[in-house]
Amino acid sequence: MxxxxxxxxxxxxxxxxxxxxxxxxxxxxxxxxxxxxxxxxxxxxxxxxxxxxxxxxxxxxxxxxxxxxxxxxxxxxxxxxxxxxxxxxxxxxxxxxxxxxxxxxxxxxxxxxxxxxxxxxxxxxxxxxxxxxxxxxxxxxxxxxxxxxxxxxxxxxxxxxxxxxxxxxxxxxxxxxxxxxxxxxxxxxxxxxxxxxxxxxxxxxxxxxxxxxxxxxxxxxxxxxxxxxxxxxxxxxxxxxxxxxxxxxxxxxxxxxxxxxxxxxxxxxxxxxxxxxxxxxxxDAVDRFETMKIRILNGGHAIIAYAAGLRDIDFAHEALADPQIRAYLDKIETTEILPIIPPVPDTDLQDYKQLILNRFSNPEIADQIRRLCFDGFNRQPKFIITSIRDRLAKELGCDGLVLASALWCRYCAGTTETGAEIAPNDPNWDRLVATSNEAKTRPAAWLEMSEIYGDLSKNADLVAQFTKTLNDVWARGSQAVIADYLK
Missing domain, CATH: 3.40.50.720 (NAD(P)-binding Rossmann-like Domain)
Structure with missing residues (x-):
């Protein structure tokens, strides 16, 4: 009708x-x-x-x-x-x-x-x-x-x-x-x-x-x-x-x-x-709800997106059905994101995190990993880099978030880990591909995209950590690096 x-x-x-x-x-x-x-x-x-x-x-x-x-x-x-x-x-x-x-x-x-x-x-x-x-x-x-x-x-x-x-x-x-x-x-x-x-x-x-x-x-x-x-x-x-x-x-x-x-x-x-x-x-506490949602839900989407995209996984619920990707998401959320989120009125952050995991796991949604990977140029600064900045400001570790950023860099090389071509998936795709390929030999080049990372390329400790992580992803593959992170 x-x-x-x-x-x-x-x-x-x-x-x-x-x-x-x-x-x-x-x-x-x-x-x-x-x-x-x-x-x-x-x-x-x-x-x-x-x-x-x-x-x-x-x-x-x-x-x-x-x-x-x-x-x-x-x-x-x-x-x-x-x-x-x-x-x-x-x-x-x-x-x-x-x-x-x-x-x-x-x-x-x-x-x-x-x-x-x-x-x-x-x-x-x-x-x-x-x-x-x-x-x-x-x-x-x-x-x-x-x-x-x-x-x-x-x-x-x-x-x-x-x-x-x-x-x-x-x-x-x-x-x-x-x-x-x-x-x-x-x-x-x-x-x-x-x-x-x-x-x-x-x-x-x-x-x-x-x-x-x-x-x-x-x-x-x-x-x-x-x-x-x-x-x-x-x-x-x-x-x-x-x-x-x-x-x-x-x-x-x-x-x-x-x-x-x-x-x-x-x-x-x-x-x-x-x-x-x-x-x-x-x-009057919109900012508290907003921070919770952007860091846990949208940040969570960014965390699973590139790990799943590199493995040729098509949908978010399939990514959550993968025990390693689910554990990877859960660990970053629990140990790196939740501790830096201010209290939210009438909300338990652990309960909210579990709600997000359940929502991501809904097989009926068939939310495409490609959609979640799209426009990282604009989304990463809002969903991931903000959490990295907060943790660095508190002198806290951010191993999982740095790994998530390295996986985005690897995805932007334009091929999955099986060698399948990734069709352009960002308004700035050509630049991201070129920078990703430069980062294969000089990882700091990725952090030097100041539109995304601001002045983080001047943080020597972060550059060293990102360099080691990205080199490891290229040398051993994302699954092996995530497995080490989970240990």
């Missing part, structure tokens, strides 16, 4: 669907970046809220700034803004159709339609999922980089910007001129201190062309921090077949694990939907 408003009542009985009148919804949120994670997370929470009969003026207006976003908009609007979400519990699968989106803003160069949409007084929140690498962060300083070519282009042409941040600035400027209160900017990306990072990108870009406006944004616009969590694999033939097994014709189905979590600061001067009624946690 093709998804549309007209076919909602004709869907199979075992497929949940909106119980609210979708025609009565009105948009209160513009969301930029309507990929799988957004539709399995924020859109599901809003759908739950609307099913309670409340918050119907907080519907989503989808948006984007890239060509791929335009394609997603076409697909979704051909289905009246709806998509199917299939939860993959190890014991059972369930499907639902979500209907929280009312429309999609046309994607255009210069972003005039998006700026106009965000200038509408009815829009009180602008939210984003533009990936971890989309915030123009200088890895050496950990702050906004004003020299990026995309930022420089927007600074030179602020009235027709091509980035999401440039469009947000233009819309805030228009609202200010019209006497309309600013919207709240809500980051939903998996980035440490994501509200602060988003504010720095918006204010930093505005500063380049209109310092007075930048000051006004900094003083008047809210950027709440949040932590988001749900494992959501990429959509491929398997996922489309799952949708078909429920009797659904969906060009953009989403599969995900049953678990989801959303923790936010309650900083919404223009108002917000009452998401606490559907399980969202509002707290």
């Amino acid at each position: 093709k998804l549309s408003n007209a076919t909602l009542d004709l869907l199979p009985d075992d497929v949940a669907r909106p119980t609210y009148d979708r025609s009565a919804l009105s948009a209160g949120i513009v969301h930029i970046g309507c990929g799988n994670f957004h539709r399995a997370h924020q859109a599901v929470y809003l759908d739950d809220l609307f099913n309670l009969g409340i918050g119907h003026d907080w519907a989503l207006l989808g948006a984007g700034v890239r060509a791929g976003d335009a394609k997603m908009g076409e697909v979704l609007m051909a289905q009246d803004g709806m998509s199917s979400v299939i939860e993959l519990d190890p014991g059972a699968k369930s499907a639902r159709v979500i209907g929280a989106m009312t429309g999609f803003v046309p994607v255009a160069s210069g972003n005039a339609p998006l700026i106009a949409a965000m200038s509408d007084p009815a829009i009180r929140i602008v939210s984003l999922t533009v990936t971890e690498g989309g915030y123009f962060i200088d890895p050496e300083t950990g702050t906004f980089s004003p020299t990026h070519p995309d930022i420089a282009a927007d600074a030179a042409n602020p009235d027709a910007p091509d980035t999401a941040f440039g469009a947000i600035i233009a819309a805030l400027k228009a609202r200010r001129a019209a006497g309309i209160a600013p919207f709240t900017v809500m980051c939903c990306d998996n980035v440490p201190h994501n509200g602060h990072v988003t504010r720095d990108a918006v204010v930093g870009l505005a500063q380049l062309s209109d310092p007075e406006l930048a000051g006004w944004i900094k003083s008047n616009v809210a950027f709440p921090n949040s932590m988001v969590d749900r494992i959501t694999p990429a959509t491929g033939p398997r996922e489309r077949a799952l949708a078909e097994s429920f009797g659904l014709e969906d060009a953009a189905p989403v599969t995900c694990e049953p678990f989801r979590q959303w923790v936010m600061e309650d900083n919404f001067p223009a108002g917000r939907p009452p998401l606490e009624k559907v399980g969202v946690t509002f707290t």
Whole structure:
């Protein structure tokens, strides 16, 4: 059954669907970046809220700034803004159709339609999922980089910007001129201190062309921090077949694990939907939840990814079924990561670690190792290098984390340990391959990528440890080196 408003009542009985009148919804949120994670997370929470009969003026207006976003908009609007979400519990699968989106803003160069949409007084929140690498962060300083070519282009042409941040600035400027209160900017990306990072990108870009406006944004616009969590694999033939097994014709189905979590600061001067009624946690301790999740879950993904990728393992649950990889992950988490995580309200870190191991082991998710290996250039500094830095600052050992970084270097050589070619798997793949091959004879070259490691290449002890570890991986193979680590 093709998804549309007209076919909602004709869907199979075992497929949940909106119980609210979708025609009565009105948009209160513009969301930029309507990929799988957004539709399995924020859109599901809003759908739950609307099913309670409340918050119907907080519907989503989808948006984007890239060509791929335009394609997603076409697909979704051909289905009246709806998509199917299939939860993959190890014991059972369930499907639902979500209907929280009312429309999609046309994607255009210069972003005039998006700026106009965000200038509408009815829009009180602008939210984003533009990936971890989309915030123009200088890895050496950990702050906004004003020299990026995309930022420089927007600074030179602020009235027709091509980035999401440039469009947000233009819309805030228009609202200010019209006497309309600013919207709240809500980051939903998996980035440490994501509200602060988003504010720095918006204010930093505005500063380049209109310092007075930048000051006004900094003083008047809210950027709440949040932590988001749900494992959501990429959509491929398997996922489309799952949708078909429920009797659904969906060009953009989403599969995900049953678990989801959303923790936010309650900083919404223009108002917000009452998401606490559907399980969202509002707290002043977002940073504690965020550190826990990024170090244990995302760091855990990075730890297993390259060990499994080098062994030609395809899926995360297969990696966790390997006794050595599971023990390797467990040891690093227990001995190197958990001890440097600050206490989290009402949370036992050992219990959380076990939850993560169980989630990774879910065979129904079929989360691809290749997906977990993707974009290490942007992910490693956030998920692994931060823990290395913390342990070095406390004069603590980090053997397992250094090994994880060495395995990433070995993976980026472009072949697995059976000699199979690894297809390009990073926006900076050519550079990573070249640097990895240089590191075969001079391992310090890998640590000299300052965008990733900052000044760690100046730490002689770390360089010596990394050199020994990487040389060992090349000489004896990852399994032998991991076996020594576990001893």
